[in-house]
Amino acid sequence: MESVVRGAVIYFVLLFIIRVSGRRTMAQSTPFDFVLLLIIAETTQQALLGDDFSITNSVVLITTLFLIDIALSYLKRWSPSLDGILDGRPEFLVRNGKIDQRAMQRSRVDLEDILAAARGQHGLERLSQVRHAVLETNAGISIIPQPEDR
Amino acid sequence: MDDHDGVIQRRGGWVVSRLSWVLMAAFIFAASIGFTGSGGHFSRHWHADGSTKIDSPAISRWYAADHLSITLSADNGANVLLPKEFAEAFEIEAVAPLPQSVAATEQGLLYTFAFAGTQGDRRIDFSLRAARPGLYRPQAAMEIGDQRFASQPILVLP
Secondary structure (H helix, E strand, O other): OHHHHHHHHHHHHHHHHHHHOOOOOHHHOOHHHHHHHHHHHHHHHHHHHOOOOOHHHHHHHHHHHHHHHHHHHHHHHHOHHHHHHHHOOOEEEEEOOEEOHHHHHHHOOOHHHHHHHHHHHHOOOOHHHEEEEEEOOOOOEEEEEOHHHO | OHHHHHHHHHHHHHHHHHHHHHHHHHHHHHHHOOOOOOOOHHHEEEEEEOOEEEEEEOEEEEOOEEEEEEEEEOOOEEEEEEEHHHHHHEEEEEEEOOOOEEEEOOOEEEEEEEOOOOOOEEEEEEEEEEOOOEEEOOOOOEEEOOEEEOOOOEEEEO
16 A cells, blocks of 8 residues: 555656646756756655565556556546646747747747757748747647748 | 458557556555555454454565564563564564563564563564565464464565
8 A cells, every 4th residue: 555655646746846847848958957857766766665675566656657647648638627737738939920028938948949949840040930939748849930931 | 451450459459458457456456455565454464352452464575664563461571472484474673672582482483571660551563574475374373471363374475
């Protein structure tokens, strides 16, 4: 029972912390973010396992984490508002060629990130060639070019 | 024909996937009520006779910490006999309070405790760690003072 409780608590704590820490684009990841991820993984492992390194504990924990994930995926499909709370919603950073400064500030994304996504996805050189730039729920930026630049 | 086979294969995969989820849910339910050890109703054996109560492991995990708790009413002291199969299944890492003496007998380990001070219920805690996986069926009874408690099987999961 303890393993199931530990697994569930850690899952929801991580979900909460990652959700409230905000979406940063993957392009903004720094080497320190990678180190931070390793530290979180190590700390989480200790919190999950304690001093119980048995196979049974691992199997119970893995199954618990997967089941919560499956259950949440169904709940999110069933309730779009829950989906919005857990995963957030896509956000326009550039709409019809106009930059939304507030959305960019909220998301901690700068112009360079949008231009990098525009170059990578469509080979665009200027911001005027971008019709829409959307920060997706997976923290990536989708670029939709102006019709004449497609 | 190929398309038809593909549809059957996809449907088969869907059924296997959903069946697996049901099995996973059943497994987690079983774990929640103690069938995989580490807490939960079925992971413990409970005995009570008068003022003596025993809380001992029924299902434990290999090399994971566990405990045996005995609550008894004794004025001066008490003897506790742990069956030898119990001592084989678990390493006894600590005992609180410390026993006055420990003797290895034919039936198992005999702990002698001396109590001082006020009268009333006493609690003895054994900190355990499962030594190796397997099913242990103690032959001898657990003895506490002059009371005998039939030993229950202990399952140590890998």
